[in-house]
Amino acid sequence: MVVHNLKCVVIGDSGVGKSSLLTRFVKGEFRGTGGTRSTISAAFLERQVDLGDGVSVKLEIWDTAGQERFRSLNTPMYYRGAAGAVLVYDACNAESWRNVPGWYSQLRMMGERDCQVALCASKLDLALEGRRVVDPKDARAFVDSQRIPVFQETSAKTGDNVEDLFVGLARAMVQAGAAAKSNLGKPNKVKLEMPPARSSSCC
Numbered sequence: 001m002v003v004h005n006l007k008c009v010v011i012g013d014s015g016v017g018k019s020s021l022l023t024r025f026v027k028g029e030f031r032g033t034g035g036t037r038s039t040i041s042a043a044f045l046e047r048q049v050d051l052g053d054g055v056s057v058k059l060e061i062w063d064t065a066g067q068e069r070f071r072s073l074n075t076p077m078y079y080r081g082a083a084g085a086v087l088v089y090d091a092c093n094a095e096s097w098r099n100v101p102g103w104y105s106q107l108r109m110m111g112e113r114d115c116q117v118a119l120c121a122s123k124l125d126l127a128l129e130g131r132r133v134v135d136p137k138d139a140r141a142f143v144d145s146q147r148i149p150v151f152q153e154t155s156a157k158t159g160d161n162v163e164d165l166f167v168g169l170a171r172a173m174v175q176a177g178a179a180a181k182s183n184l185g186k187p188n189k190v191k192l193e194m195p196p197a198r199s200s201s202c203c
Contacts, residue, residue: 002055003048006173007081008166009062009111011103012088013096017122019043020156021088022063025166030157049170057170079111084173086165088120089134091127091153097134104146114176118150118169119143125155 010018023029026047043063050056062078079085085107089096100119107115121127121139136153143151150168152161 004055004057004174004177005060006057006083006170006177007060007062008084008086008169008173009064009078009082010086010088011064011107012120013090013093013099013103016088016090016093016096017156018063018086018088021086021120021122021154021162022061024156024159024162026061028159030159032157047166049167051167051171051174055174057174059166059170079107079115082111082115083177084116084118084169085111086118086120086169088122090123091121091134091136092123092131094133097138100142114180116150116169116172116176117146117148118152118165118172119148120151120165121153123155123157124153124160125157127153 010022012018020030022043022045023031026045045061045063046058047061048056048058062082064078087100087103087107089100104117107117119139119142121134121136123131126132139151142148149172150165152165152168154161154165156162
């Protein structure tokens with residue numbers, strides 16, 4: 001069994017359900033409204049997932065604060081060394097969706113070059129009750145335009161797609177790491193140009 005230890009950060013606006021999402025993924029629990037407190041700075045959790053074929057990933061997950069006054073504390077310290085990031089917005093909150101490009105830009109500026117991203121629409125249970133305000137077509141268009149490898153609509157309450165979200169990201173992180181290693185030691189291709197032939201003259 002090959003076990004990869006990889007760091008992952010969870011980012012997005014305050015109130016989108018980042019902590020509830022992680023509690024569901026790591027502990028299999030949902031604490032409901034008021035069951036979680038707003039994260040100050042960041043919280044740390046771990047869980048190992050099996051990807052099959054003898055490969056497993058131990059995810060070291062940092063749950064970052066979404067409040068504007070804590071955002072400066074999150075960067076660049078919590079982004080540093082992260083192989084993956086879950087960018088969360090609330091499917092029933094238009095403002096959280098409008099802020100997605102800003103979070104994504106900050107991650108790309110402050111985070112690692114090869115950091116893999118999963119876009120997550122939270123509160124799918126409420127969206128299916130008719131409270132959706134963010135069209136998933138818009139999310140898929142953003143994912144396609146930025147070449148984001150994973151997109152899932154999730155519910156921390158029911159557990160829908162939570163496992164698939166993190167397993168998909170873990171797989172993308174491992175594949176990106178393998179691709180980076182395969183390029184190590186390869187010589188750069190250099191275009192060789194022959195000097196122009198000198199003309200010879202006879203005296």
